[in-house]
Amino acid sequence: MPKPRLLVHICCAPDAAYVIGLLRENYDVTGFFSNPNIQPAEEYERRLEEARKVAAILGVRLIEDGYDPSRWMRVTHKFRHEPEKGRRCDVCYAFRLERTARTASGLGFDGFTTIMSLSPWKKAAALNRIGKMFGRRHGVEFLEADFKKKDGFRKSVALSKDLNLYRQDYCGCLYSRRGDKGTPDEPKKALR
Ligand code: SF4
Numbered sequence: 001m002p003k004p005r006l007l008v009h010i011c012c013a014p015d016a017a018y019v020i021g022l023l024r025e026n027y028d029v030t031g032f033f034s035n036p037n038i039q040p041a042e043e044y045e046r047r048l049e050e051a052r053k054v055a056a057i058l059g060v061r062l063i064e065d066g067y068d069p070s071r072w073m074r075v076t077h078k079f080r081h082e083p084e085k086g087r088r089c090d091v092c093y094a095f096r097l098e099r100t101a102r103t104a105s106g107l108g109f110d111g112f113t114t115i116m117s118l119s120p121w122k123k124a125a126a127l128n129r130i131g132k133m134f135g136r137r138h139g140v141e142f143l144e145a146d147f148k149k150k151d152g153f154r155k156s157v158a159l160s161k162d163l164n165l166y167r168q169d170y171c172g173c174l175y176s177r178r179g180d181k182g183t184p185d186e187p188k189k190a191l192r
Pocket of ligand 1 (some may be wrong): 037070083084085088089092093171172173174
């Protein structure tokens with residue numbers, strides 16, 4: 001019996017390498033790179049290139065969404081002073097999961113999910129709530145997950161080192177680069 005076809009939203013290569021490896025055991029996985037939150041453009045290109053590399057290593061197809069940060073900036077602007085994990089992040093999750101759900105539905109996938117819950121800086125409960133909402137709206141099942149469980153993040157750090165993947169030191173938007181409160185501080189140095 002063929003495995004269900006799952007569209008997996010990918011935010012970065014190091015996390016994708018671990019999570020896609022897991023999901024491939026039970027699903028026919030296609031990656032979906034949809035991240036207009038990432039700025040500046042050179043950083044976006046670098047993360048996309050790394051995602052292509054992981055897709056090639058794992059032998060999965062990668063669908064690349066367009067890159068238009070201006071709309072993302074408009075919808076998150078009012079929350080620019082929120083700390084990371086605050087309301088700006090909920091809007092950012094929704095922006096990307098809505099596009100993933102619409103794409104999964106349009107291309108006839110059996111379901112969709114995101115790898116984002118692997119990160120300790122992401123709220124799995126919010127991702128699952130928002131994913132299910134867009135799944136219902138677009139008539140495609142959302143696979144709930146919290147990939148950081150079972151030591152997932154540490155395993156992903158080890159695997160990404162083995163594969164020599166670029167691991168960023170901020171989440172993606174300029175607000176996260178400049179500090180939790182959107183102030184023009186020095187970039188944060190913790191690896192993600
Ligand atoms: S900190 Fe990360 S999740 Fe939150 S708005 Fe910025 S890019 Fe999106």
